[in-house]
Amino acid sequence: MSKYIFITGGVISSLGKGIASASIGKILESRGLKVTLMKLDPYINVDPGTMNPYQHGEVYVTEDGAETDLDLGHYERFTNAQTSKYNNITTGQIYNWVITKERHGDYLGKTIQVIPHITDAIKEKIKKCAEVSKADIVIVEIGGTVGDIESLPFLEATRQFRLDMGYDNVLYIHLTLVPYIKAAGEIKTKPTQHSVGTLREIGIIPDVLVCRTEKPLSDSVKEKISLFCNVRTEAVIESPDVDSIYQIPLVFKKQILDEIILSHFKLICKFSDLKEWERNVVSKALNPKKGITIAVVGKYIELQDAYKSIYESLIHGGIYNDAKVEIKKIDSEDIQKKGPEEFLKGVSGVLVPGGFGYRGIEGKIKAIQFARENNIPFLGLCLGMQCAVIEFARHVCGLKNANSTEFDPKTKYPVISLLAEQNKISDLGGTMRLGAYPCKIKKGSLALTIYGRTLIYERHRHRYEFNNKYRKLFERKGLKFCGIYPKKNLVEIIELKNHPYFIAVQFHPEFKSKPDKPAPLFREFIKAALEFQNSGE
DSSP, rough: OOOEEEEESSSSOOOOOOHOOOOOOOHHHTTOOOOOEEEEEEESSSSSGSSOOHOOOOOOEEETEEETTHHHHHHHHSSSOOOGGEEEEEHHHHHHHHHHHHHTTTTTTOOOIIIIHHHHHHHHHHHHHHHHHHOSSEEEEEOOOTTSTTTTTHHHHHHHHHHHHHHEEEEEEEEEEEEEETTTTEOOOOHHHHHHHHHHHHHHHOEEEEEEEOOOOOOOHHHHHHHHHHHOOEEEEEEEEESSSHHHHHHHHHHHHHHHHHHTOOOOOOOOHHHHIIIIIIIISOSSSSSEEEEEEESSSSSSGGHHHHHHHHHHHHHHTTTEEEEEEHHHHHHHOOSHHHHHTSSEEEEOOOOOOSTHHHHHHHHHHHHTTTTOOOEETTHHHHHHHHHHHHHOOOOTOOTTTOTTTTOEEEEEEEOOHTOOOOTTTSSSSSEEEEEEOOOTTTHHHSSSSSEEEEEEEEEEOGGGGHHHHHTTTTEEEEETTTTEEEEEEEETTTTSSSEEEESSSGGGTTTTTTOOOHHHHHHHHHHHHTOOO
């Protein structure tokens, strides 16, 4: 039977529950246990797919095509768990499921209530994830902060879970803030006491406290937290600010958090010291031999989490190449207004990510033109590939004002357009080309050199495609179509002849990158950027 760890958060949001959950998954996985991780999100949207990135950050796409919370990206980067639609549950999904059953007559004669019907549905979804994953440990992160009205049904289901499954099969971990008041020169435990108090009023007594802090916690502070929060002193775990998020598993390991968890579950597992993770990931991340600047030209630059997987994938490429990647975040609207020269001068690579809508598109196109004409390594992702096609059409193929029908439905040269089946779609949620699709790579291409095999599977999230009507013209002008989705003959990868590294893809390779196994396109992008930098020295 699976064991369950529930992770809640208190005091304030953005404390890093996702990274803490992923790090706990990492240390338990290193002990030989199979781990899966879930995120319970309290918003009423069915999924984050229709939210603006400024509202929710990036939408992380799973292999089976679910649009999910960005924390699932942390789960997959830190562990070997492959998440799916079962690993992210929202209030919207739960209510939709219960109401559909009610309309069908499954509850005939009953009054439908939050308790037990909504809480039963939540518990059923958690158990289903355990069943599908066949995991030894299911780590369940509950979104929001204790005290939020939206998360109460999830917390109530969490309380009931220990009653249903037994004390030894359920563990509660509470992540909280222990602030340092600079003016007083003191660490304050009162916010943690109040947070744990609120949690206990709900009926959940935490077994472990993970304390986010910028200053080390003394033994006396830990003892005080232990006394007032009714948690053993050794189960008060310090989570300090670190230079790299990939240090957190080592921080938890040093404080024997894995042993505390295993002891609660009465599990005896093999020993692990995480030396390989420390040597191949953390040490390289903290002690790079080189430095490099990569420009990310996007529409949602102001929010760090909007391109979370991309930023992490660039760091992964840097770790592999023994380089610290300095990410220069550039708003594409700024380039649109002022031109690319002042923003892209001195960078060693240009990356244009995905997105939706016309705002800032002309700035992306100008950035791509600058990279192409100046032989700067370029990587385009999803919309970034579509912008590269538009740029090439306008400035190399002579198709004046060529565009995507997403931005100009009446364009004379629709080099990017909707597939026929997408024209029939009225509902926007969950109806794009989503999840992993096969891509056949042509021999003699840069893409084949990068991937090392002719058939790959990468994750997608888009509606618009390259218009095959223009393929022969583009090929004559020097653009290579080297990756194709065979079933529908759709363009997946383009690259440019006679350029050190100019490659763009219709998919999202960042969703499968890990710090100890970087996505091939990012690994080679950073390598090409380093070579470009060295060539100018």
